[in-house]
Amino acid sequence: MRYLDGLGTTRRYSVIGLGTWQFGSVEWGYGADYAAGEAAAIVRRARELGITVFDTAEAYGFGRSERILGDALASSGGTGDVVVATKIFPMLPVAPVVAQRGVASAHRLGVRTIDLYQVHQPNPLVRDPTTMRGMRSLHDVGLVDQVGVSNYSLRRWQAAERTYGSRVLSNQVQFSLLHRDPACDLVPWARRTGHVVMAWSPLAQGLLTARYDATHRPSGLLRQGPAWLPGNLDAARPLFDVLRDVATGHDATPAQVALAWVVHHPGVVAIPGASSVAQVESNAAAADIRLTDDEQVALTEAARAYRPRTGVSALPGLVRDKLPGA
Template identity: 30%
Template sequence: MQYRRVGRSGLEVSRLALGTMSWGAAVDAYEAEDQLKTFLDAGGTLVDTAPIYGDGNCEELLGTLLTKTGVRDRIVLAGKAALVHRNGEVERDASRKTLLEQLDLSLRQLGTDHLDLWQIHRWDERTPIEETLSTLEQVVRSGKVTYVGISNFTGWQTSLAHTWLASRPDGLPIVSTQMEYSLLHREPEAEVFAAAEHHGMGVLAWSPLGRGVLTGKYRAGIPADSRAADPGWGDFVSRYLTPAKSAVVEAAARASEGLGVTVAHVSLSWLLARPGVASAIVGARTTAQLQESLASEELDLPPEIVQALDDVSGVSR
C-alpha cells in the first residue's frame, strides 16, 4: 500500500481507505472482521466511519472489532458528526450541542479516547458556521480530536470554513475535504478541488467507483442482486446508468481489456493519480469485493489511457 500526506498537513494515510457505511446493516460482524483484517494485511491505515452508518450500528461494531483485535494503534480513525436520525428522518445538525454529543458517543462506541480525524458531515444552513467551527477548536484543544476536516461542502463553503478557522488565534487548519468523486462524477474539480488546493487541503474521495457502476457490473443490464435492483438504492445508482455515463464505463472497459485488468482497477488507478487526492474510500459488501479494490494499487495507467479517460469523462458530461 502506498501512503500520502493529507494536503499540507502532517497526517499520513493509506491512499486507499476502508469505508464502513454498510457495517452493521448489509455487512455483519463476521464479514466486517474479515474486511478489517484484509485491509490491514494489505497495509491500509485509514478507516472512515460515522455514527449514522449502518443504521446507527456501525461504530459499535467497529469498536468491538478494534477492542477484540487490538489494532487501534495501527489505524487512522476518521469519524464524522452533524447528521442525525430523528423521527425516522436524517437531519443535518451541526450545533455545538449535537456535535459534542455525537463525538462523545462515537468515542464510547469505538472504544477510544480520540479520533485521528473528525469531519463535519454536511453543511448545516440552520446553525451559524462560527458555532460549528469553534466546536472544532474546542475538541482539538481537549485532545479528543487530532485533525479536523469537512465533508460534502461546496467550493465557497470550503473556503469560508478554512479561512475563518485558520485565521483564529489557534490557527487551526481544516486538513481535508471528503466528497463524492470518480470518473462518473468530476463536477467537484470545478470549485471544490480549486479551493482545497488553495488552502492546502487533501481530498478524500467517497464512492470512487461511481456507486458501483465503474465495476462494470451494469454493462449488460441490472443484476438482480445489485444495488440498482434494490428499491432502497435504485435511485442512488440510476443517475449513473445514463447513455453519457455508459460511454465513460465503456472507455474504462476498453482500457481494462487492453491492460488485462478489471474495470474497477482502471477507474481507481485513474482517480488515485488525480492531483490533490489523498485517499479513495472503498466500501464493500464482501471481502472479495474489497480485495478487488485493494488490488488496484498495483496498476499505473499509461499516459495515453489517462488522457483518453480524461477526454471521455470531462465535466461537461
C-alpha cells in the same frame, strides 16, 4: 499501497481507504451475521493490505457502523497505526452539541482520540463558527486530532478553516469519473495547500464496475436513480468499453481502473465500501495501477461524452421501472 505525502499528520493516509457505511445497515441487506463475521474479516484484510483510512459516521446504521468498526479494529490490532474517521450528523451542530456527540462517537468507536472528525453536511441554517468552536474544544482536550468537512464547496471549506483557526484537513465529496467537479477546484487547491479530498462513491454506486447493462441490472436498493434505467445503461456502453480497454492493458478490472482514475489526482483518498474480503482486496490493488496521461485523458473524455437522462426527462422511465415485473 500508496500513501499521501507532505500532510504533516501523525498517521499515514492511504490513497485507498475503506468506507463502512454498510456496516450495520440492515436495510441494505447487511445483518447481524455480516457485522459479526464478514465486517471483521474485511477490516482485518484491509489492514494487512496497507489500508489505513477507515471512514464511518454516526448516521450509518444509527451508530451501529461506529460500534462494528471499533470492535473490528480492536480485534485486529487496535487503532495505533490507522486513521479512524467519523462524521457528526449536522442536526443543530452548535458548539455544545458538537462536543457532546464527538464524545459519543469516540465511545462507540472505543477510542480516546478520533483521528479525523468531520461535519457530515453543511447546515443551511447553522453557520460554521459555532460548529467549529465545538470542533476546537474537542481538539483542545485531545479527543479529536484532525478536523474535516464533507460535501462543502471550496469557499465554505476555506471559510470553515478561517473560523477554526488552523487547518481543516479534509473535505469528503462525491468524486468519480461521473462526478468530476471536484477536479476543477477542490483538488487543485488541496494539492497546493496540503489538504485532502476524500472521494465518496468513487465507483458511482457500482455503475463504474461496468458489470451491468440494460438486460442485467442490480436489484432492490442498489438499483436506485436514473443512472440504472435501461436507456442510460445503453448510453454508458462507450464509457464501459474504454474502462475495459484500459483495464486489459493493466491486467485489472474496470472497477480498479475507475478507482485508479480518482487517486491519480494528487491529494485524493478514495473510500469505496466493500461487501466482502475479495472486494477489499480488489479495491486495494487499484492503488498500484499507474495510469498514463493518455489513459487518464481517454477515460475523462469518455465520461464527458456520457449523457444520461436525468431530471424531468427521466421521470417516465423511473415510473415504469417501479411497475411490477420491471
